[in-house]
Amino acid sequence: MDRRKFICAAGTLAVGLAGMGAASLAGAATPGEGAPGLAGKTLVAALRVRKSERAYADAPLDEAQLLELLWAAFGVNRSDGRRTAPSALNRQEIAIYAARKDGLFLYDAHNGALTRKLKADLRAKTGVQGYVGTAPVNLIYVADMDRVAGGTPEARLVTAGLDTGFISQNVYLYCAAAGLATVARTGIEIPALSKAMGLAANQRVILAQCVGHPKA
Ligand SMILES: Cc1cc2nc3c(=O)[nH]c(=O)nc-3n(C[C@H](O)[C@H](O)[C@H](O)COP(=O)(O)O)c2cc1C
Numbered sequence: 606m607d608r609r610k611f612i613c614a615a616g617t618l619a620v621g622l623a624g625m626g627a628a629s630l631a632g633a634a635t636p637g638e639g640a641p642g643l644a645g646k647t648l649v650a651a652l653r654v655r656k657s658e659r660a661y662a663d664a665p666l667d668e669a670q671l672l673e674l675l676w677a678a679f680g681v682n683r684s685d686g687r688r689t690a691p692s693a694l695n696r697q698e699i700a701i702y703a704a705r706k707d708g709l710f711l712y713d714a715h716n717g718a719l720t721r722k723l724k725a726d727l728r729a730k731t732g733v734q735g736y737v738g739t740a741p742v743n744l745i746y747v748a749d750m751d752r753v754a755g756g757t758p759e760a761r762l763v764t765a766g767l768d769t770g771f772i773s774q775n776v777y778l779y780c781a782a783a784g785l786a787t788v789a790r791t792g793i794e795i796p797a798l799s800k801a802m803g804l805a806a807n808q809r810v811i812l813a814q815c816v817g818h819p820k821a
Pocket residue numbers: 655656657658659734788789790791792793
């Protein structure tokens with residue numbers, strides 16, 4: 606793709622994101638066009654400022670904005686149920702949990718909603734570094750290892766990591782476009798977190814990612 610076509614494609618993506626309404630997210634798998642979006646920058650402008658940040662303001666993340674971010678991360682963007690991030694053999698094996706002060710939630714991509722799984726505040730347990738518990742939201746990417754593509758356990762783990770990487774980068778770009786702070790993290794006590802979350806044997810924590818407003 607030449608530079609002119611790339612810029613054009615990037616502009617189209619930004620318009621698509623900007624046209625995705627917060628109001629349309631409640632109960633809608635595919636956000637509608639024409640409603641105000643919450644992430645204003647073009648893709649190229651977002652790429653210019655994409656970064657990891659580890660200092661978060663106390664302010665909570667608005668629910669509509671979190672749903673918009675999750676749609677950007679791994680929402681349904683086509684009528685056949687395919688998603689904003691690719692997955693090997695379209696297995697869609699990555700679940701996104703959101704740890705907040707008011708509990709642990711699971712993202713339901715097909716209904717554009719969050720379902721509460723636990724009432725406990727698990728934020729500090731999603732990582733080994735001190736700042737982790739200060740972020741209003743900690744996303745946890747969990748692979749269904751029975752569903753992921755690949756022949757050997759090692760191949761399946763690599764694939765789960767790759768599929769998670771696409772989702773995490775969508776979150777990075779959404780945050781850059783919306784002026785939010787984020788950092789992806791593998792520094793996790795996986796057995797302790799899995800136990801606290803009540804995960805099944807086939808569910809493997811792959812990555813966590815803080816999201817919030819940057820500390821001024
Ligand atoms: C797979 C992966 C794991 C990471 N794990 C951690 C982590 O455990 N703790 C942390 O503070 N940052 C973590 N990071 C963030 C990196 O340190 C950061 O991306 C890197 O320093 C480059 O900075 P930048 O993202 O601002 O370009 C991780 C990033 C990736 C991609």
